[in-house]
Amino acid sequence: MSCVLAIDCSTTAAKVVAFESTGRVIATARARLNRSSPHPGWGEQTAESWWVATRTALLDITKQLAALGEEAPQALCITHQRETFVCLDDQGTEVRPGILWLDTRAHEQIARYGSAEVHRISGKPPGTTPSLYKILWMKENEPEEFARTAMVLDVGGYLVYRLTGEFATSTASADPLSMMDMASFTWSDELISLAGLSPAQLPRLVPPGSEIASVSAEAALATGLPVGMPVIAGAGDGQSAGLGAAVVSAGNAYLSLGTSIVIGVHSNEYGTAQAYRTLSSPIAGAYTLEALIAAGALSISWFREKIAELPDSSTADAALGELASTAPLGSRGLLFLPYLTSAETPYWDAAARGAFVGLGDYHGHADMIRAVYEGLAMEIRLLVEAIELDTGVPITTLTAMGGASQSSVFLQIITNVVKRHITVAAETET
Numbered sequence: 001m002s003c004v005l006a007i008d009c010s011t012t013a014a015k016v017v018a019f020e021s022t023g024r025v026i027a028t029a030r031a032r033l034n035r036s037s038p039h040p041g042w043g044e045q046t047a048e049s050w051w052v053a054t055r056t057a058l059l060d061i062t063k064q065l066a067a068l069g070e071e072a073p074q075a076l077c078i079t080h081q082r083e084t085f086v087c088l089d090d091q092g093t094e095v096r097p098g099i100l101w102l103d104t105r106a107h108e109q110i111a112r113y114g115s116a117e118v119h120r121i122s123g124k125p126p127g128t129t130p131s132l133y134k135i136l137w138m139k140e141n142e143p144e145e146f147a148r149t150a151m152v153l154d155v156g157g158y159l160v161y162r163l164t165g166e167f168a169t170s171t172a173s174a175d176p177l178s179m180m181d182m183a184s185f186t187w188s189d190e191l192i193s194l195a196g197l198s199p200a201q202l203p204r205l206v207p208p209g210s211e212i213a214s215v216s217a218e219a220a221l222a223t224g225l226p227v228g229m230p231v232i233a234g235a236g237d238g239q240s241a242g243l244g245a246a247v248v249s250a251g252n253a254y255l256s257l258g259t260s261i262v263i264g265v266h267s268n269e270y271g272t273a274q275a276y277r278t279l280s281s282p283i284a285g286a287y288t289l290e291a292l293i294a295a296g297a298l299s300i301s302w303f304r305e306k307i308a309e310l311p312d313s314s315t316a317d318a319a320l321g322e323l324a325s326t327a328p329l330g331s332r333g334l335l336f337l338p339y340l341t342s343a344e345t346p347y348w349d350a351a352a353r354g355a356f357v358g359l360g361d362y363h364g365h366a367d368m369i370r371a372v373y374e375g376l377a378m379e380i381r382l383l384v385e386a387i388e389l390d391t392g393v394p395i396t397t398l399t400a401m402g403g404a405s406q407s408s409v410f411l412q413i414i415t416n417v418v419k420r421h422i423t424v425a426a427e428t429e430t
Contacts, residue, residue, distance in 0.1 A: 005061065005076035007054060009155050010237060011035065011045075011084075011100065011259060014053035016061045018073065026070060029060035035100060041341075043100035047086040050098070050155055051162045055222050062224030075230040076163075076215075080155035082176040082236035085131045087138070087149040092161070095145040099134045101176075102259070102294070104342055106133035107350050109140070113194060121191055123175070123182040123270070123278030123287075127348040128294070128341070130178035132195055139196045150201060152177070156234060157203045163223075163231055164213035168204040172235030172280040180205075182278055182287075183270050206233040207284040235282040238262050238290060243282040245399040245425050253384070253395045255414075255422065257404035260344075261296030261376065263383050265289050265395065274346045275386035289391070291383035295340035295354065296376065297404040302340060303372050308365055314406075320369050321409035327370035333358045334367050336375030346386050373410050377417035384418055401425040 003026055008015045013033055018026040031053040035045050065073070083101035086094050099105075110133045114126025124130045131154075139146045153161065154177055157169030171185045179195060179202065181188040187202055206212050211230045220227040234240065242254040242264045249266060256262040267287045272278055276289040295302070300320065301312070308323075310316035335357040343352035356371065384395055398420055404410055405424055415422050 002071050002074050003065070005058075005073045007058070007076060007078045007080075007159065008237060008240075009033075009050050009054055009078070009080040009159060011081045011102070014050065014057045016054075016057040018061055018065060018070070027061050027064040027068065029057040029064065031056040031060075036097070039105070041104040043103040044097040045084070045100060046097045047088075047094045047153075047158050050158060054159055054162075058223035058225060066224075072226045073229065075232055076225070077232040077234040078156045078159050078173075079234045079237050079240040080159070080173065082154070082173075082238060083129045083131050084155050085135070085177060086153055086155075086158055087145065088151045088153065089148045090150040092151075095148045096138075096142065098155075098158075099131070099138070101129050102341060103134060104128040104350060106137040109133040109136040110350055112136075118178070118191065118194070119272055121181050121183075121188050122178040123272055124178045125272075125274055125277060125348045127344055128350045129176070129292075129344070131176065132178035132191065135177075135195045135197070146196070149197075151203065152197065152201055153203060156236075160203075160212055160231060163215055163219045163225075165216045165218070166204075166213045168206055168212045170208045170212070170233035170235060170280075171205050171284075172208040172239055172282050173233070174203070174205060175280045176236060180280075182280070185280060185285075208233045208235050208280070208282045209284055236279065238264060239279055239282050239288045241401055242266070242288055244427070245401060247399065248283065250393045251396045253387075253398045255380070255398040255400045255405075256402045257297055257400060257410075258402035259296060259298050261293040261380065261402075261404075263291045263380065263387065263398070265387060265391070265393070267391070271391075273390040274348065275383075275390040276345060289387065291345035291387055293338055293376065293379050293383070294342050294344045295338050297402065299336070299338045299340055299354070299372050299376060300369075300404060300410075303369055307368060317403075317407060321407045323366045324370040324373055324413075325409050327366040331367045331371040331374060332363060333360075334363050334371040336368075336371040338372070338375050338379055345383055370413075373413045374417070376410075377414045380414055381418045384420065395420060397421045397423065399423050399425050401427070
């Protein structure tokens, strides 16, 4: 039976899933990714590690398909972590490690270059996630590496390059770089100039759902994929998750409970607001409006590791949920502000930091983890209501996904606070 492959190169792993035409999953594979933080607030990965992890997962899945007697895959599509980028020299070699979406080094550049005009064109309020400000940081702080840059690529664009040899990417992959004119889905001469780049240093843009190129002989040898297999333009992981949750009409939203928490809605019209960032939808010509909490499930894992000192495991996550359920509603007056890395929507304050407020000697771990859950839930409600207020469209249903959606205690707290119907996606992994 014929199948297609979906690649997701996220912050923590490269995953590949083989689907048959009915949507049934035939096989899955994954390879872990590590990140480095050379200085506080920095986050980096080598682009080579994206390729090695993706290649490893692809080779694994092609072997699985052969062992199952399945036909060779007919096509593949790429989704990936967003805002992360890499700069390549004229030989296609990275001039420095890729800078991640969660990197917060560009405070000065945000203050200096962030403006209403940049927001209007790019759809992105000035903040720590858009790549533009980190590119400007690189220009000002690493001039030699910047001068050697021949091509700037998002993660999806880099994988397209390694799979096909071509510099091309989806509009729904490139737009978080914040150098696109989102009204026309083209590169913005004004923003490219602001970044100190030229159009020749950016990849060809392709609408999502269209064929970008085909698998090269070199990539086929490395991955087991058929030579000439079509590579289809995909989208960033958040927009892709929304499409997978069928958030394609008014009144519905997706609630991605991952490292960052993202709330997204579909829109056929372009608009900008402090309440959300505007992205290219996986549906060509449409938009995804997103609000986000940068330290979403990161706040939970931070508590697990730094306060509770529990290992990273599903058992530990379940134990945290059980612990939170023993604390009373309101965590005995303890509040948690989930701004461990920054305050994103609707404040866009890169300097903000988190806090426990009202901490007393009578509070214990149960109160603290419940306060983390409740603080995140309150922030989710704030973001949902801000999107509703700006768009004028009530959100009646949210579809939850991501690792933290597997916590029934956390989901119940969110439901109680947000006061909306919440369903859990059949496939919780995004």
